[in-house]
Amino acid sequence: QNATSQYVDPSVPTGTPVSGDYTGALRPQIHYSPPTGFMNDPNGMFLDAEGVYHLYYQYNPTDIVAGNQHWGHATSRDLYTWENQPIAIYPGAEGEGIFTGSSVIDVNNTSGFFPNQTNGVVAFYTLHTSEEETQDIAYSTDGGYTFTKYANNPVISINSTQFRDPKVSWYPSTQQWVMVVAYAQEFTIGFYTSPNLRTWTHASNFSHYGLLGLQYECPNLVQMPMLSNISIEAPLEDSNFASTDMFILYISINPGAPLGGSIGQYFPGTFNGTHFTPVDQAARIADFGKDNYATQFFYGIPATSPQISIAWASNWQYAQVVPTGQLEGFRSAMSLPRYNVLANTTRGDYTLVSLPYDLSPLYSSTSSVANSSSLANSSLLYDYSSTVPSGAVTFNMTVENIPLANASGTANFTFLSSVTGESVRGGFYFGGDTPFWIDRGSIRGFENPFFTDKFSTNNLINTDTQAFRLQVVIDRSILEVFLDNGLRSATTTFFAEGMLDTLLISTRELNPGVQVSAEVFGLN
Numbered sequence: 032q033n034a035t036s037q038y039v040d041p042s043v044p045t046g047t048p049v050s051g052d053y054t055g056a057l058r059p060q061i062h063y064s065p066p067t068g069f070m071n072d073p074n075g076m077f078l079d080a081e082g083v084y085h086l087y088y089q090y091n092p093t094d095i096v097a098g099n100q101h102w103g104h105a106t107s108r109d110l111y112t113w114e115n116q117p118i119a120i121y122p123g124a125e126g127e128g129i130f131t132g133s134s135v136i137d138v139n140n141t142s143g144f145f146p147n148q149t150n151g152v153v154a155f156y157t158l159h160t161s162e163e164e165t166q167d168i169a170y171s172t173d174g175g176y177t178f179t180k181y182a183n184n185p186v187i188s189i190n191s192t193q194f195r196d197p198k199v200s201w202y203p204s205t206q207q208w209v210m211v212v213a214y215a216q217e218f219t220i221g222f223y224t225s226p227n228l229r230t231w232t233h234a235s236n237f238s239h240y241g242l243l244g245l246q247y248e249c250p251n252l253v254q255m256p257m258l259s260n261i262s263i264e265a266p267l268e269d270s271n272f273a274s275t276d277m278f279i280l281y282i283s284i285n286p287g288a289p290l291g292g293s294i295g296q297y298f299p300g301t302f303n304g305t306h307f308t309p310v311d312q313a314a315r316i317a318d319f320g321k322d323n324y325a326t327q328f329f330y331g332i333p334a335t336s337p338q339i340s341i342a343w344a345s346n347w348q349y350a351q352v353v354p355t356g357q358l359e360g361f362r363s364a365m366s367l368p369r370y371n372v373l374a375n376t377t378r379g380d381y382t383l384v385s386l387p388y389d390l391s392p393l394y395s396s397t398s399s400v401a402n403s404s405s406l407a408n409s410s411l412l413y414d415y416s417s418t419v420p421s422g423a424v425t426f427n428m429t430v431e432n433i434p435l436a437n438a439s440g441t442a443n444f445t446f447l448s449s450v451t452g453e454s455v456r457g458g459f460y461f462g463g464d465t466p467f468w469i470d471r472g473s474i475r476g477f478e479n480p481f482f483t484d485k486f487s488t489n490n491l492i493n494t495d496t497q498a499f500r501l502q503v504v505i506d507r508s509i510l511e512v513f514l515d516n517g518l519r520s521a522t523t524t525f526f527a528e529g530m531l532d533t534l535l536i537s538t539r540e541l542n543p544g545v546q547v548s549a550e551v552f553g554l555n
Contacts (some may be wrong), residue, residue, distance in 0.1 A: 033179055039121055040099065043092050048115040049103075055359035056530050057476075057508045060421040061393060061554055062344065063113045064364040065103055068092045071325065071350065072196075072249060073341045073365060074102055075119075075134035075154050077175070078331035084110055085175050086341065086365070087119055087154075089131060095356035100128035102156065104176070110339070110368040110388050120154065120169055120178050130164070131249055132156030133198040134175065135208070135228070135330050142228040144170040153228050154178055155210070157195035158185065164194045166212060168228065187212070187223065187231050196249045199228070200330065205304040209234075211280070215246040220282065222252075222305060234305035237280060241296045241314030244287020249325040251281040252302065254334040261374040261384060262495045266516050267337055277373055278302045279383060280309070281317070283325050285347050289316075290483055292348035293324040299373060299381035310381055317383060319488040320469065320521035321346050322509075323366055337370035339388065344509055344522050348481035354526050355508070366522050367504060367511055376518060377491050386517035387504060390425055395553030401534075406547035408440075408538055416449060416532035419553035423506040424534060426551040430461075430499040432544050433492050438462050440541035444534065446505050451475070451529030455510055459499065461541070464489050467514060469523055476526035486521060490514045505531065506554070 039045055051066025058064060068091050075087035083106050090103030102120040105113040120129050132155040137145055145151030152175040158167040165185035169178035187197075193215040202209045202224075210223040210231060219238040223231040257275040258266050281297045288294030295317045300309035317326065326342040344366045345353070356362045368388040376382045401413035406428075415424055430442060443458035453476075457469040472484030492499060493515065502513040507530070510523045536549050 040093060043101070043118065043121070045121070046117055048117055049092055051115070051361065052359070055355070057355050057359055057526055058361070059364045059506045059509050060423045061111045061506050062364045062367060062509055063105060065090060065361055066115055067360045069095050069097055069351070070103065070361070070363045071097060071343050071345070072131045073325060073327045073343060074131050074156070076327050076329045076341065077134045077136060077152070078329050079136065079174055080150060082108055084108070084329065085134070086113070087134070088365070090118065092118065095360065095362050096351040100130055100159070102129050102154070109392060111393055116176060119176070120156065123180065126160060128159035130157035130159045131196040131325065133327070133330065135199050135201065137228065141208070141226060142170065145172060148172065150174050155197040155199050157197065159195070162192070163188065163190060164192055166197045181229070183229070186229055193217070193246070198251050198327070200252060202304050207304060209252065209304070211250040211252045213247045213250055215248055218243050218247055220247060220250045220280065222307065224305060235307070237307055240298060240309065240312055241282070242284055242287070242289070242294070244284035246285065247282050248285060249283040249327070251326065251328050252307065253279055253281070253328045253338050255279050255299070255338055255371065255373045256335055258372050258374040258384065261376055261516060261518065262493055266374070266384070267370060267372070267386070272335065275373070276301060277381065278307065279373070280307050281326055285324065290321050290486070291481055292321065292346040294318070295324060295326050295342065297383050315383065317385065318520055318522055320486050320523045321483055322524045323522035328371070337372050340369050340371055342366040342522070344524060349479045352479065353524070354477050364509060377494070382518060384517040385520045386513055387502070387511070390504070390552070390554065393554040395419060395555050399550040400553050401551040402549060404548045406536065406538055406549050407541050407545050410535060410537035411549055413534045413551055414449070414532065415534065415553060421553070421555055422530055422532070423554035424551060425502065425504045425554060426534065426536065426549055428501040428536065428547065428549040430538070431497065431546045433461060433497045433499060434542050435492070435494055435497060438492065438542060440539055440545070442499070442501070442538045442547070444503060444536050446510070446531045447533050447535070448527055448529035448531050449533050451527065453527045453529055453531070455505070455523070455525050455531065457503070457512060459490070459501065461492070461499070465491055467519065469510070469512065469521060471523055471525045474525045474527045476528045486523065488519050488521070490519050
């Protein structure tokens with residue numbers, strides 16, 4: 032059964048990419064967004080043998096709200112420059128939805144779908160109907176561009192309407208495939224194993240851990256390397272990785288996040304092929320903003336390397352009403368691609384460290400567009416309205432020689448519109464319990480009672496380095512911040528009436544001897 036057979040909405044193109052306009056004032060330039068229509072969860076992500084990253088996603092090509100779910104598809108070699116591909120998997124009948132799932136490369140043809148072939152792709156998705164949610168598969172003999180649905184679907188059915196989001200990986204020690212899947216409203220993640228991707232055996236359950244909200248969704252089980260030392264300036268150097276057999280189980284919840292709506296949490300632990308054992312029962316929150324959900328990790332990244340993830344940069348409380356829909360014909364974007372590793376930190380064993388994938392190939396010039404090496408108790412103002420046409424900018428700030436006792440002062444940043452005066456701001460207090468904050472409340476393009484405007488976290492000063500590092504990326508309507516080499520991160524969307532075009536970085540009332548430097552780069 033071909034993936035487009037039986038039923039295709041006549042308004043949805045097949046065999047050719049959906050076209051879109053990427054020039055709008057709110058349209059991100061380095062974050063992926065759909066050509067038109069509504070996008071939510073990332074799906075089926077894998078890296079192929081040719082170095083191409085495949086991103087599939089929950090996609091409604093016929094409206095700017097969720098529904099009529101397909102798998103959209105885009106490819107990239109650098110995770111920032113994406114080429115839209117034809118829709119990959121379509122509903123097979125009216126009323127069906129192709130819900131969230133994952134993909135694997137069946138190099139050894141365990142499935143039997145791929146004789147004389149090492150690049151066969153098997154996609155796992157939840158087939159949603161009003162009567163049931165089942166786990167189905169489709170296979171691709173052309174590297175993930177077109178799919179044929181398995182004739183004997185479903186591969187797992189438990190007679191449930193709340194059973195979804197399969198994520199599959201290969202476990203070498205047992206030579207078995209492993210699936211994690213959500214029993215959504217039972218607050219349970221099921222573990223299944225298979226020798227051939229077609230027949231599955233239930234192995235164990237992981238239930239009622241961490242934040243519950245109203246349902247679990249989008250689980251990921253991924254082996255995660257650990258850093259020896261998070262404090263060094265470039266922590267992802269090869270020599271800084273410790274051998275480890277640690278995994279994380281990543282679970283998204285919606286609704287019921289502490290700030291409202293949707294959020295992601297993770298559990299570090301060990302896995303023996305059938306059972307996951309967490310190191311503790313703590314809920315570790317992956318992102319302290321409000322627009323980072325349904326994180327998925329790429330299949331095909333070596334287990335000893337930093338794992339690469341992408342999340343949906345929105346929140347179900349307002350995703351279907353943000354103004355990009357009526358103004359520019361699309362809704363939602365993905366987060367930046369991120370490197371992920373584990374690290375032991377002060378009061379934070381097994382912290383998930385999350386850093387943006389290398390941005391340097393996107394720099395608009397080989398040197399920074401603005402910089403200062405003497406920013407202590409001073410400021411740096413940069414107008415990028417004419418020098419960075421993309422409206423996408425990143426800056427790095429380093430604060431050193433912070434006293435371990437009686438530290439004082441602040442480091443702040445503001446992105447503002449020279450036309451409307453709107454702004455997105457953030458900053459760090461070096462005294463007290465060292466809070467970091469973000470404020471999107473001065474943006475006027477979207478009003479909604481659930482569009483929380485202020486966020487904060489706490490970030491202890493590293494006693495070994497006595498330093499604080501901040502990386503910020505802004506991309507027209509998305510802001511992402513990374514504190515201290517990714518120990519804390521936040522994703523925040525905003526919808527301004529006027530494009531933000533000016534950056535102000537400042538520090539105030541710092542202790543004598545504190546040194547501050549900053550570099551600003553435009554992004555193409």
